[in-house]
Amino acid sequence: MKLPPVSMMVAMTPKGVIGNKGSMPWHLARDMKRFVKFTTNSAVVMGPKTYASLPPKHRPLKNRLNIVLTSNRDYKPEPDVLVAHNPSQALELAAIKGWHEFFVIGGAMVYMSFLQYAETLYVTYVDADIKGDTYFPHWEKEDWREVWLESEWKQPEGDHYPTRFAEYRRVIHATPTKEISWRHPDELRAKMLEKSEEPKKITYKAPKKTKKKAAKKHKPKIRARKKKARR
């Protein structure tokens, strides 16, 4: 079975905020238009919280195969909504139903579950310095090539903040240390099929540098100083 390639769509502030108290902390018609344009006629996968946050009149999202990812075996989907219990099952469902485009549309936990398999990342940067409780997961910028960044911020009337669109593709690294960070898409998808295990419960925290990392960085210097002192 040929699985569709994985794309992600997200709107985030420069600090990575994507949501607050179960919904998006903005109204951005410009972003919505792009979202509809890109995802129409595609399979879309989302978490139950994100599904619940959609306005009832837009649920399920029209002209798209709606898949909700949940570990809850008793989850009762609305009519025309499919349920998957792990990322590979979601992809398989899309393939079986004949959908060739596959978009991960959030929220944080679902982005995190699919990030290692994603090939394209469509970002809407939101020029807002606002607090939120949900963040896009940490992504290694060097694993991604920016293929397009809008030259300027735009804010049509009615939009809460200026926005700027960007598109990233996964990079093939030539250096040996980075070799494992990229696999051919077919290989990536095959790997997903192998990994159809039950999902682990993930608690998500905002990305920030840990003290542990900082300590590691300074360790060699400390050792060097000790050596010097011994001499």
Ligand SMILES: NC(=O)c1ccc[n+]([C@@H]2O[C@H](COP(=O)([O-])OP(=O)(O)OC[C@H]3O[C@@H](n4cnc5c(N)ncnc54)[C@H](OP(=O)(O)O)[C@@H]3O)[C@@H](O)[C@H]2O)c1
């Ligand atoms: N700015 C944007 O572009 C954007 C887009 C979408 C959403 N959002 C915002 O993000 C927030 C919601 O994000 P969230 O992280 O709290 O919730 P979520 O991602 O919508 O849902 C989280 C749930 O998804 C399920 N899940 C995730 N990974 C799974 C896996 N590998 N296998 C099985 N189930 C899995 C789990 O459901 P169970 O607990 O039922 O197992 C998990 O509790 C809201 O504020 C929303 O508005 C923002």
